[in-house]
Amino acid sequence: MVHISSFITYYQSPVGLLQIAGTEHFISEVLFIDEPDKITPATDDKDLPPMAIQAVEQLIEYFHGQRRFFELPISQKGTPFQQRVWNELMNIPYGKTVSYLEMAHRLGDPKVIRAAAAANGQNNVAIIVPCHRVIGSNNTLVGYAGGLPRKKWLLQHENKIAHGVQTLF
Numbered sequence: 796m797v798h799i800s801s802f803i804t805y806y807q808s809p810v811g812l813l814q815i816a817g818t819e820h821f822i823s824e825v826l827f828i829d830e831p832d833k834i835t836p837a838t839d840d841k842d843l844p845p846m847a848i849q850a851v852e853q854l855i856e857y858f859h860g861q862r863r864f865f866e867l868p869i870s871q872k873g874t875p876f877q878q879r880v881w882n883e884l885m886n887i888p889y890g891k892t893v894s895y896l897e898m899a900h901r902l903g904d905p906k907v908i909r910a911a912a913a914a915n916g917q918n919n920v921a922i923i924v925p926c927h928r929v930i931g932s933n934n935t936l937v938g939y940a941g942g943l944p945r946k947k948w949l950l951q952h953e954n955k956i957a958h959g960v961q962t963l964f
Contacts, residue, residue: 802838802847809858809952810945813921815851819844821870825854825921827941850923857922860956863889865923873917876907880914887928890957892950894932916940922949 805828806813814835816824828834838847849867856862871881883901887893893901898915899908918926921941927949931937939946 802843803835804837804840804843804847804851805834806851806854808854810941810948813854815847815854817846817850817870819846821868822846822850822920822923823870823872824919825850825923826919827921827945854922858952860952863953863957867923869920869924871919871924873914876910877914877917880911881918881920881924884915884918884924884926884928887925889925890953892928892930892934894934895929895937896932898929912938928953 801816801818803814803816806815810827812828814824814826814828815822816826846867853862853865853867857865869881871878873881879902880898883898886901895908895912895915896905898911899905902911912929915926915929916938918924918940921927927939927941927946930950936943936946936950
């Protein structure tokens, strides 16, 4: 088996096809793929580094309700502010949500609400960096790069596992 330094693999999740990319040291992307013509050729399974296999295994566990925290090193390119937002997303507990305004407060300045929302939308590591846990101030589903039906599904899934409650929205 030849290990390569970077990889792309796919996982067919309950909410659609996920493209997972990274290196032998970290995960850099988990993206929803809705258009088959946008699929990048996958790394041959026999050449996948352990990091790729761990990412897929942890996503499978998440979707089966057996994982609430991901234990994967993440590396995303972004501004220092985006990095702060993405790090703060990791502090939102499984089965919980925060509003964009609360997110801005967590970042130390309620005036950065729009910038925080924009950074949230630039997250390229869906599910693992849980940007789906940020909702509108009036408890409504707003903005999700993967689409609102997916956001709703993910929040309901987490709520059901965490609290035994079927519906949240």
